[in-house]
Amino acid sequence: MAAIGTSEGVQRMLADMREGVLQGRVPARIFNDQEIFDLERDKLFSTAWCFLAHESEIPKNGDYVVRYIANNSIIVVRDEHGNLTASLNMCRHRGNMMCKSEMGNASHFRCSYHGWVYKNSGELIGVPYFKEGYEGKLDRKQWGLVKVRIDTYAGLIFGTLDPDAPSLDEYLGGFQFYLDIYLKQGAGGSEVHGPPDHWVAETDWKICAENFSGDGYHTPVAHQFGFHLGYFPSSGATHSEGWAVHIPDKGHSIGLGHTPGMPPFFGYPDQLVEQMRASLSPEQMEVFSKTRTAVGSVFPNLSFLIQPFSLVPGEPGVRFCTMRLWHPIGPGRMEMWSWCLVPKDASDEYKEEAYKAYTLAFGQAGTFEQDDFENWTRVTRAAGSTAVRGVEFPYVMGLDRPRLDDFPGPGYAVSPYVTDTNFRNLWSTWLDYLTREV
């Protein structure tokens, strides 16, 4: 369905939203609406850099995973020469899906319809009845798989459908400083621990992306059992403490929650902290050492979280890292990918402990995950109901809060951690995409 039929009502809502976001108002309707979904597909996901995979998911030649940008299925593969490449998951002959498995290893892909064979890097090389049927006249060079532009940062593979998009480096716009807390854990960096958890949720992707742009406000309430039982090393009395940082006009945000008195890098093995001292800048060490929770998002729909979590209530927490992709598949509906990232150079024992802490809190059966999706699904349902279509939500928290002048990292930083500042930037960036000509 094309977005050419955007109604006057939605156009007016988006026009009003420009001023509304500055004043701290966001319309509920954007969280569950067919027209908004169509606009996001055609104007946002068709031009932004979107996360596809982590390099450690395809470590060996021939390893591939199938991922999506909007409704486009994409094969991400390490070819026979070790190079990363991505192609639309579609045979050029009649459009059949090439790879049906979500992951696998193959030097060549063979279409299950008429049998065209491609190198895993996308070149068409084998055509049944080439002489008899095509009389040798088909130019195989013209009919390779359709390439998708990709680039990487610290193991993350991003793709864009826009050949004119700025570089990934420019797109990230300094947010790399904060991504390093997740991606450069220890000297060898981070790697995925096992395959991702993957499920469908009746939730709008933006609710999740907003939450992971630094919503420390919900934590003591939505996840109160974690505080009360002693899984989570924070207290409702001091939970607002910390920083919220965003990259203006880029949409990337992070919340950095603090717990007074918590030792630096609490929950990491000492050896790992020593390695990070060598691989991270002094400014990064200053920001990260104080951080209990780092919850951040790369616009539009890739998020991360690091925090200590106790495997046994009351015992010292183990620091774990999750990476998640909120992939829209319909208005108010999404596919969820959730990974556990571990430091590549850490001991197997620590990796297992961190993975246990991750599964206790996140993934389908994770306690925090269930708390969140319960709420997010209800928000989505409300946003799609008829009487709510004209209702707005308040985003006024921290509206007049001054920028921190002495903050050591890039971007726009404020304190405390509990604020809507990051979200207003998220929504104004989202609005930039949805209202511009493509």
Add this chain to the structure above:
Amino acid sequence: MDDENTAAAGAQLEASALPNEIPLDGGVDGPILIANEFADVVVSRVLTRNGMRLDIWSPRRGTRVQLDAVELDCLSYQEPETFTEMLARKPGG
């Protein structure tokens, strides 16, 4: 002296190029199934009266080839493009 040194260096290089032990992952008896979403083959060792071959059987296609050590050795140093050329010549639709 120079010749001796060269010979010693050569022997050292040869030894370091060898694996420390024969990889036995997956067992040695077979048959072994090698499959992905595009093809599946059954691989097994076949003893002849005077030696052995590796049997590669494609159950879906019904085709079979039995390769001796020289042919397998030859496969071990081919470029990936060699296999691409083989598939281009006979894509096996």
